[in-house]
Amino acid sequence: MYEEIRHPCVQHKLALIRDLETGHKKFRELATEITMFICYEALKNVRVKEVEVQTPVAAAKCHMIAEDIVVVPILRAGVGMLDGILSLVPSARVGFVGLYRDEATKEPVTYYQRLPPQAENGMCIIIDPMLATGGSTVAAIDILKEKGAANIVVVCIVTCPEGLQRVEDAHPDVHIYAASIDKELNEKKYIVPGLGDAGDRLYGTS
Numbered sequence: 001m002y003e004e005i006r007h008p009c010v011q012h013k014l015a016l017i018r019d020l021e022t023g024h025k026k027f028r029e030l031a032t033e034i035t036m037f038i039c040y041e042a043l044k045n046v047r048v049k050e051v052e053v054q055t056p057v058a059a060a061k062c063h064m065i066a067e068d069i070v071v072v073p074i075l076r077a078g079v080g081m082l083d084g085i086l087s088l089v090p091s092a093r094v095g096f097v098g099l100y101r102d103e104a105t106k107e108p109v110t111y112y113q114r115l116p117p118q119a120e121n122g123m124c125i126i127i128d129p130m131l132a133t134g135g136s137t138v139a140a141i142d143i144l145k146e147k148g149a150a151n152i153v154v155v156c157i158v159t160c161p162e163g164l165q166r167v168e169d170a171h172p173d174v175h176i177y178a179a180s181i182d183k184e185l186n187e188k189k190y191i192v193p194g195l196g197d198a199g200d201r202l203y204g205t206s
């Protein structure tokens with residue numbers, strides 16, 4: 001299950017973040033803004049509870065988020081999306097999964113994990129700007145499910161059909177939200193046209 005957020009405001013920012021002339025400061029700002037838009041959509045079915053609030057005029061029946069939300073950035077590029085989602089749900093808990101793609105095999109290697117216990121019963125939102133082969137996302141979902149998580153969504157900025165298929169095959173219950181489903185992967189397993197190496201562009205390491 002996946003959803004591409006085609007809203008013009010998202011697509012405008014996506015054009016800017018793809019641009020190779022965009023430096024790391026602007027890239028970070030755009031990653032934050034795009035994440036906010038996508039997460040706004042991804043959170044549309046979050047469980048709410050009714051509360052009564054006294055306005056200056058009268059009592060109002062309102063709705064507030066009732067779900068324990070656990071945001072899980074995949075290190076390191078996922079951290080570039082953290083401010084964006086936390087500005088929407090400031091009370092969310094944050095867990096970390098450290099993964100990198102082995103240069104030769106392109107398969108993920110896990111080097112760190114630290115998850116709050118609320119991951120088991122809460123809504124877990126994995127964030128990573130790039131879902132390329134899907135290997136890293138599948139590995140992160142595997143880790144969350146091993147901890148008992150059952151309500152998992154993935155938010156990325158750019159993905160491609162091959163990666164979506166791999167996640168769908170391994171975890172058909174997980175909904176993926178992206179700003180763009182690009183054409184394909186190249187021989188280095190980079191998304192085409194993509195936006196390059198998201199971690200390097202976020203942190204100015206290239």
Ligand code: PRP
Nearest residue numbers: 076077100101131132133134135136199
């Ligand atoms: C990038 C990206 C994803 C992964 C996607 O991370 O942020 O985690 O690659 O590729 P996949 O879908 O083929 O697994 P990278 O391994 O470059 O590590 P970094 O975030 O530390 O730069």
Ligand code: URA
Nearest residue numbers: 132190191196197198
């Ligand atoms: N990781 C990235 O940062 N970019 C890609 O296109 C693929 C994997």
